Amino acid sequence: MAVCVAVIAKENYPLYIRSAPTESELKFHYMVHTSLDVVDEKISAMGKALVDQRELYLGLLYPTEDYKVYGYVTNSKVKFVMVVDSSNTALRDNEIRSMFRKLHNSYTDVMCNPFYNPGDRIQSSGSDAAEPGFPVITTWIPTCEKRMGEQARARTLPSWFPAYAQAFDSMVTSMMIQVC
């Protein structure tokens, strides 16, 4: 369904971005980046609403010729942006909304993991060479930004290391796979 899913930090840098047609990845980067203007505008517009009454789903941010960009913002100002093929007219607002909710739940799971540093990129340690729309079976771990002066980071992970990002990633995959 979705051709691109992005998680954006409070400070407006990407925590996670994945697009289905990987060859034009940068295009989606630009698309998601420019959508932040609208997200900012929408957030500031609803700024005065009470926190518990606030609607997290921002709706359609803007349409382009080929795609529709939807947004969602958590109470901690983490943004989810989803790009959907505009030819897919069957997609209703409610479905988008529920997809965002699923994404939010998965993200919450990632945050709950004690091994994840909030603000770190949710990044693949393995190869990104997954086929578009094909389930990615690699272990996804947050690559902690290499602290300066540390010994070269451990390349191998202990077997008990929780593959929490895997769940998140496969969820994203499931969102994308339905359209391909």
Add this chain to the structure above:
Amino acid sequence: MSVPDYMQCAEDHQTLLVVVQPVGIVSEENFFRIYKRISSVSQISVRDSQRVLYIRYRHHYPPENNEWGDFQTHRKVVGLITITDCFSAKDWPQTFEKFHVQKEIYGSTLYDSRLFVFGLQGEITEQPRTDVAFYPNYEDCEAVEKRIEDFIESLFIVLESKRLDRATDKSGDKIPLLCVPFEKKDFVGLDTDSRHYKKRCQGRMRKHVGDLCLQAGMLQDSLVHYHMSVELLRSVNDFLWLGAALEGLCSASVICHYPGGTGGKTGARRFQGSSLPAEAANRHRPGAQEVLIDPGALTTNGINPDTSAEIGRAKNCLSPEDIIDKYKEAISYYSKYKNAGVIELEACVKAVRVLAIQKRSMDASEFLQNAVYINLRQLSEEEKIQRYSILSELYELIGFHRKSAFFKRVAAMQCVAPSISEPGWRACYKLLLETLPGYSLSLDPKDFSRGTHRGWAAVQMRLLHELVYASRRMGNPALSVRHLSFLLQTMLDFLSDQEKKDVTQSLENYTCKCPGTMELLTLPGGPTLPPVPFTKLPIVRRVKLLNLPASLRPQKMKSLLGQNVSTKSPFIYSPIIAHNRGEERNKKIDFQWVQGDVCEVQLMVYNPMPFELRVENMGLLTSGVDFESLPAALSLPAESGLYPVTLVGVPQTTGMITVNGYHTTVFGVFSDCLLDNLPGVKTSGSTVEVIPALPRLQISTSLPRSAHSLQPSSGDEISTNVSVQLYNGEAQQLVIQLENIGTEPLETLEVTSRLLTTKDGISVSGFPLCSPFRQVVRPRVESKPVNAPEGGKPGDPSHMKTLEAILNFKYSGGPGHAEGYYRNLSLGLHVEAEPSVFFTRVTTLPATSTRQCHLLLDIFNSTEHELTVSARGNEELILHAGECQRMAIQVDKFSFESFPESPGEKGQLTNPKQLEEERQEARGLEIDSKLDVHWRIPSLKRTGEASVEGLLSQLVLEHLQLAPLQWDVLVDGQPCDCEAAACRVGDPVRLEVRLTNQSLRSVGPFALTVAPFQDHQNGVHNYDLHDAVSFVGSSTFYLDAVQPSGQSACLGALLFLYTGDFFLHIHFHQDSASKELPPSWFCLPSVHVRALDAQA
């Protein structure tokens, strides 16, 4: 109409369009100088009324746009001002002709025109003409503004007449149908008499009159006309014109609501350029706007004095909400007509500007989104650039910075599109630079040094790559290097391993032609590009100034009392240490560097790259003192761990030196990295004092150096160590050579030595270099032999022992000496003493004389070699390995009392036990020197001495000691000991027993009995000699008490009746007095008397 004016805003509807153009050859500079003056007259208050006329000047206007003048009158060129150069009268007619030709272009719509002639002088200029003005030159034309005002007034007269003409044109006359160019063919053959047609004509005319009213400054009238027009046109579904009427209504309402304008400026426009959003924002002060946003509010009544206008406004004027709705409606009508694309586009732009003022960005973005999709026709590349630029500006206006940056970047890419024959790299670069804020990218690396990375790395990286490429194509390699350095420095965490390789590869390619510098680069636009120091290549984790090696460390002479006491705190000691991070870096370090000496700073570095990193020319950046930095080159392995790098330099002057940072050359880029700008660097202070130069001594010894270091408790830091292995009792000579390798003369040298306590807890004395001596040595090379025999005298000789000692050379000279500094060179001596020979048992046997005794030494050879032992005057004794033999030595007894006896003098602190030990030791030494026992290992050619020290028991010592009561027996006045005294038979022999008391107490009184006996040499002593020996007097003597150092004697006599050898045994009567004293004190010599024949 195909050329949109992206600069349009709603207020433009009330302006009169005047075209200003040059004729003939007029330099651009001169033209624009006049143009500027002309366009300053953009607003004229009409005489005798409150109406204001607004003028819009254009120096270029496509005539086809003029054809849409009936549709919207502000598109109609109503005035023409022509500027020309003319220097001679004969050119004049030709020039004037050109003016007329120019007029023809816009002839159908012109109300009036003017010709400004520059340079012409003479009689032609005298003729009074209204449409021509003559000026001698471009400087001397003060009256231009006045002329323009007059011109505008004349335009107004025409406008007013047209307005009145049309407005009152309500008679039964047929109203002409106004139409746009593309409609003309549609109306051919239409029934002009139908009601429908008439209504259409009326509606359009109403709209036209509304436009004219608006231009003539009659806002309220125009609103009325527009409303009527909308009614009329809606009823006949004349959508295009209905759109125009609605837009007119919107424009009038906007003018009414926002007198500050929406387009940024109503008057002097820039020549070609774009409106400035910032300026627009300034014009609309928020306060004024708030009031005007709500026209119906009662609060506005007090503000505008013209109440009639207020009422009218409330009635006819659209509310801000309605304005947008009507704009939307108008645009939807326009969109029905493909040929009205430009009108639709411009309406969108105008609506966006209004929404920007209303701060309704979301709605504005919808209008803009619509504008993006309006396809006019095949645009030229230049028009595309213009369109993207204006979209970017409008997005900026509504606060969508990212979207704005996106379009600006697209515009930049358009500048160098492959279809363009001459790509505009300069323009592309300039536009790309303008996109930086939109991607929250600053080109100052300092903004990246603290905190986390800001912004969207993927798009930022892309932009930086584009900047690199554009600047290279622009032919400015310095800029490319700077951008590429910036990319590498700030985006390092986001680059993949392959990208890191690629970026460094291309950076190296660029820098081999144009090395990267630390200079500010000035960009074409004026701003500067700060330098990019590679603080991450390598990453520096810790900076530590190193002290000089121990032997070169300067020390301050303790001449001043209380110098060590810190003045900072009133407390001698406080456990609370103020932790101030800021101070930490600048705090002074408590050691000093020395002028002229190589000083070191250690950096812990780390290579983040996946390949080997070559760092060249790495040196220190310092301030405060002239410092000669000696740069180093290093090569760090891929993804190295922390790696220590030592940077060195020589301070040339004295004072406080601060290490500010370091410089490197990496990939051909010079970097000055200041510690202040480095995040996460630990330093323990970076300021250190440099003291004046001191001489420098180098030590060399006759024995090889050893890596063996002294026990850690030694305290001093030893620069050189000498280690030697010796047999117990062996002596070793050591020659120490000192060389001054510094530049300063050596003025003082002080040598001290110190023995370290051995691990066994036994201190060793007898180190000969105890007394410090002072020597002035010549500045140059000096050698000095020092005898340092190793007096290893262990208490327990059975196992190997270690002895350690330190020789200190304290020296100074040169300017450092004047400042009170010295250096301390220490030589550590490490001696391992192996056991040689030792005495397993020491016993004594009394000798024949009471003044002598036999010492029996059981000597054990613990070496693995055969050795010989000799004592004074004795023969050599050969001992095989592991053999033990007894050696007997006859020695005189010792009177130990002459030895240090005075505990009071030496030191009160020594306890009695220590004192006793000391005394024992001294006795041992005396005995040793008397015995002089030597050993020699012939196979190794090594010799040494052996000592009895520590082996002497109290008993042995007592035996060896002379008794304090000295007994002398004198026979016939001759002292008698060992030797036989001769006497004659029959003659009485005088016998005197003399006692000298050398003890500290009085002794006595004593009673002595003399018993003569004969020794039969077979073990039988015959005491029954009553008939052979007779006493003259008593055989018992009595001695009175003897005071210390007193003497007493008692006398008697013996008479020998027969010849023979007699012995006298003198013994004490057992009484209480003598029992207190040790028996060895009552050791009297046995007296041997030989009685001879009287004749003999």
